[in-house]
Amino acid sequence: MALIVQKYGGTSVGSVERIDVVADKLIKAHQDGNQVVVVVSAMSGETNRLVALAQDVADQPSPRELDVLLSTGEQVTIALLSMALERRGQPARSYTGGQVHILTDSAHNKARIRDIDGSKMQTDLDAGRIVVVAGFQGVDEDGNITTLGRGGSDTTAVALAAALKADECQIFTDVDGVYTTDPRVEPRARRMQRITFEEMLEMASLGSKVLQIRAVEFAHKYSVPLRVLSSFEEGPGTLITDEDSEMEQPLISGIAFNRDEAKLTCLGVPDQPGVAYRILGAIADANIEVDMIIQNVSEDAINDFTFTVHRSDYARALELLQQKAEELGAKEVLGDDTIVKLSLVGVGMRSHAGIASTMFQALAKEGINIRLISTSEIKISVVIDEKYLELGVRTLHEAFDLAEDS
Amino acid sequence: MALIVQKYGGTSVGSVERIDVVADKLIKAHQDGNQVVVVVSAMSGETNRLVALAQDVADQPSPRELDVLLSTGEQVTIALLSMALERRGQPARSYTGGQVHILTDSAHNKARIRDIDGSKMQTDLDAGRIVVVAGFQGVDEDGNITTLGRGGSDTTAVALAAALKADECQIFTDVDGVYTTDPRVEPRARRMQRITFEEMLEMASLGSKVLQIRAVEFAHKYSVPLRVLSSFEEGPGTLITDEDSEMEQPLISGIAFNRDEAKLTCLGVPDQPGVAYRILGAIADANIEVDMIIQNVSEDAINDFTFTVHRSDYARALELLQQKAEELGAKEVLGDDTIVKLSLVGVGMRSHAGIASTMFQALAKEGINIRLISTSEIKISVVIDEKYLELGVRTLHEAFDLAEDS
Numbered sequence: 001m002a003l004i005v006q007k008y009g010g011t012s013v014g015s016v017e018r019i020d021v022v023a024d025k026l027i028k029a030h031q032d033g034n035q036v037v038v039v040v041s042a043m044s045g046e047t048n049r050l051v052a053l054a055q056d057v058a059d060q061p062s063p064r065e066l067d068v069l070l071s072t073g074e075q076v077t078i079a080l081l082s083m084a085l086e087r088r089g090q091p092a093r094s095y096t097g098g099q100v101h102i103l104t105d106s107a108h109n110k111a112r113i114r115d116i117d118g119s120k121m122q123t124d125l126d127a128g129r130i131v132v133v134a135g136f137q138g139v140d141e142d143g144n145i146t147t148l149g150r151g152g153s154d155t156t157a158v159a160l161a162a163a164l165k166a167d168e169c170q171i172f173t174d175v176d177g178v179y180t181t182d183p184r185v186e187p188r189a190r191r192m193q194r195i196t197f198e199e200m201l202e203m204a205s206l207g208s209k210v211l212q213i214r215a216v217e218f219a220h221k222y223s224v225p226l227r228v229l230s231s232f233e234e235g236p237g238t239l240i241t242d243e244d245s246e247m248e249q250p251l252i253s254g255i256a257f258n259r260d261e262a263k264l265t266c267l268g269v270p271d272q273p274g275v276a277y278r279i280l281g282a283i284a285d286a287n288i289e290v291d292m293i294i295q296n297v298s299e300d301a302i303n304d305f306t307f308t309v310h311r312s313d314y315a316r317a318l319e320l321l322q323q324k325a326e327e328l329g330a331k332e333v334l335g336d337d338t339i340v341k342l343s344l345v346g347v348g349m350r351s352h353a354g355i356a357s358t359m360f361q362a363l364a365k366e367g368i369n370i371r372l373i374s375t376s377e378i379k380i381s382v383v384i385d386e387k388y389l390e391l392g393v394r395t396l397h398e399a400f401d402l403a404e405d406s
Numbered sequence: 407m408a409l410i411v412q413k414y415g416g417t418s419v420g421s422v423e424r425i426d427v428v429a430d431k432l433i434k435a436h437q438d439g440n441q442v443v444v445v446v447s448a449m450s451g452e453t454n455r456l457v458a459l460a461q462d463v464a465d466q467p468s469p470r471e472l473d474v475l476l477s478t479g480e481q482v483t484i485a486l487l488s489m490a491l492e493r494r495g496q497p498a499r500s501y502t503g504g505q506v507h508i509l510t511d512s513a514h515n516k517a518r519i520r521d522i523d524g525s526k527m528q529t530d531l532d533a534g535r536i537v538v539v540a541g542f543q544g545v546d547e548d549g550n551i552t553t554l555g556r557g558g559s560d561t562t563a564v565a566l567a568a569a570l571k572a573d574e575c576q577i578f579t580d581v582d583g584v585y586t587t588d589p590r591v592e593p594r595a596r597r598m599q600r601i602t603f604e605e606m607l608e609m610a611s612l613g614s615k616v617l618q619i620r621a622v623e624f625a626h627k628y629s630v631p632l633r634v635l636s637s638f639e640e641g642p643g644t645l646i647t648d649e650d651s652e653m654e655q656p657l658i659s660g661i662a663f664n665r666d667e668a669k670l671t672c673l674g675v676p677d678q679p680g681v682a683y684r685i686l687g688a689i690a691d692a693n694i695e696v697d698m699i700i701q702n703v704s705e706d707a708i709n710d711f712t713f714t715v716h717r718s719d720y721a722r723a724l725e726l727l728q729q730k731a732e733e734l735g736a737k738e739v740l741g742d743d744t745i746v747k748l749s750l751v752g753v754g755m756r757s758h759a760g761i762a763s764t765m766f767q768a769l770a771k772e773g774i775n776i777r778l779i780s781t782s783e784i785k786i787s788v789v790i791d792e793k794y795l796e797l798g799v800r801t802l803h804e805a806f807d808l809a810e811d812s
Contacts, residue, residue, distance in 0.1 A: 069485035072478035079475035
């Protein structure tokens with residue numbers, strides 16, 4: 001008998017009809033001989049409704065009270081789903097985060113899980129019940145209600161799976177798995193059967209928004225096999241696991257991209273200790289997140305320093321950089337917010353040379369100019385003009401033979 | 407420094423604007439030098455919305471899950487009210503029933519409070535915070551969420567007041583106090599400044615639906631001074647307390663009435679032990695609540711037996727009584743569902759003779775025929791034809807000098 005944790009997001013439980021569908025799926029999993037724990041989000045629209053109520057009352061509601069308010073969203077869903085299960089004759093029991101002691105730190109609105117007491121749930125499972133747990137929420141040591149922030153329900157599911165030593169954590173979403181790239185850009189994109197945690201982290205952070213990074217990290221840390229699959233269609237989805245020596249690694253798993261980038265360059269920066277810090281410190285102080293950072297020596301004791309930010313932060317970042325450049329006596333500041341980032345991801349590239357050159361060659365053949373290059377162990381990212389995004393993705397998809405029939 | 411518990415019902419917190427009004431009232435009470443705990447209900451309409459959701463999912467949702475669902479209603483209100491207080495610079499902290507350990511039995515949907523841990527609230531109060539508690543809810547020993555059933559928020563307020571040894575428990579409603587009778591029937595009805603618990607219980611059970619009986623009983627048991635006052639107007643309201651020897655008791659406090667009564671009579675019942683039981687047992691088995699019960703000996707070894715029920719149960723009760731009458735060999739069954747009950751209430755009547763005769767005389771003078779009479783220590787009830795209700799109320803109001811200017 002396997003123990004599985006399933007998680008359904010807000011869209012999957014967005015109406016009474018959809019809750020009925022989820023109940024049927026859960027009962028099927030239970031009848032297949034599994035012990036089943038299910039984590040649910042607030043019904044779609046509910047969180048926004050609650051946030052709007054809060055903002056009618058106070059411009060800046062306190063984080064503690066916002067958590068008290070928002071946590072009711074999932075509580076409604078767990079009750080309704082349990083009722084739907086019971087109506088079908090399936091014993092079930094709902095729990096809020098606090099009721100199963102999902103202990104978090106006290107960072108309201110973005111709390112991190114510290115511990116979970118699985119004993120109560122295990123008792124229910126052993127009694128044949130389906131256990132229905134509110135995602136996204138917990139309690140701190142003083143019993144205050146906390147929420148985990150964006151994507152928190154995925155994290156709850158993974159944490160429960162870890163605490164209960166589940167055989168698999170299944171995240172049901174509106175896509176049927178993780179693809180080699182975005183099918184809207186490359187219709188020949190292929191659903192992957194398996195992918196490693198490392199690859200998934202690179203794919204997710206680069207804009208393949210299937211799973212929250214945090215949940216993937218958590219699953220990785222506790223080696224919880226994670227499966228992404230569709231709430232609306234049958235299918236095996238994509239399994240995300242530790243690297244498996246028995247499984248032959250493809251060179252490249254997929255191609256991620258990010259349309260929302262802008263790049264800024266400071267030319268002719270004096271090559272002195274602390275310069276990078278003085279530039280990026282100002283950017284960080286303005287709460288602007290930096291993605292890629294590249295520094296090149298161009299001439300004697302003079303550097304070119306480039307970084308990318310989210311496009312919405314471009315104007316502010318440019319202004320700050322211009323100030324800094326003057327202070328530092330830099331030569332010139334350049335900026336471009338019509339660029340995109342394209343990344344090849346694959347654990348296989350670790351042990352294979354020549355991936356980068358194949359990539360650059362393929363792009364060059366199509367006349368796509370590479371503005372920036374940055375690499376990690378399992379990823380090669382390039383920045384190109386945004387008009388070449390689709391062409392770039394399709395070119396690489398073909399160059400690395402990722403299509404459906406391969 | 408006094409400690410007061412205030413309670414606001416669903417109408418009083420039915421919108422963001424009304425929550426703002428409540429916040430202002432609370433801050434005023436706090437600035438007047440009081441420590442303030444506030445109990446709130448779900449925003450009006452919210453509980454109905456949740457019940458409708460549940461019924462879309464299951465015809466008969468389980469009581470446990472219904473409690474999980476319904477308890478979110480008050481949780482939304484406590485968060486919003488705390489935000490409104492904080493926005494005004496007033497430190498506040500919200501608590502669900504479970505968070506302040508409102509321990510109940512496990513009778514979901516109609517749980518009874520067993521214990522409350524006031525220590526956390528006292529710490530907050532001593533730190534200058536207003537404590538905002540969700541009414542209507544608690545947890546059982548296993549940590550399951552329970553609700554107290556209808557009028558539960560009044561009960562929560564009284565129970566908190568008892569646990570915290572509050573100086574007063576103030577119930578804010580849509581009326582500005584308890585009146586000598588219903589002002590819609592007798593415009594000269596007067597708001598009482600004080601009334602005893604016993605009188606309030608008689609007034610409440612007779613249809614003056616200002617406070618839930620259960621909350622009054624609870625307040626009586628723990629001697630918590632209870633004040634009913636308006637959410638929407640200024641004013642001292644009505645104080646409900648133990649009988650105070652220093653306070654001069656008026657003969658009569660008020661006149662209650664009940665329009666929803668029907669009476670049934672079984673004539674010529676054999677005078678044998680167990681007959682009353684056999685008649686009322688059948689009625690009770692059908693879950694019909696009986697109000698007045700009157701038995702008179704009419705002839706040798708033959709009784710007349712009369713009782714009243716809610717008008718909606720009249721047809722069913724009549725049918726059952728006819729069956730029983732046949733079994734018992736009774737002479738005849740009579741019924742009337744065009745009657746009302748009128749009651750004089752007052753602790754003062756205990757020590758004064760002549761109240762009943764004044765009452766009967768006043769009614770007779772107006773040609774109002776009395777069908778039934780029933781008395782208790784602090785109450786005289788009569789059943790009359792429903793067409794005389796308004797005339798009867800006004801006649802007694804005048805006969806006992808209850809009007810505004812008296």
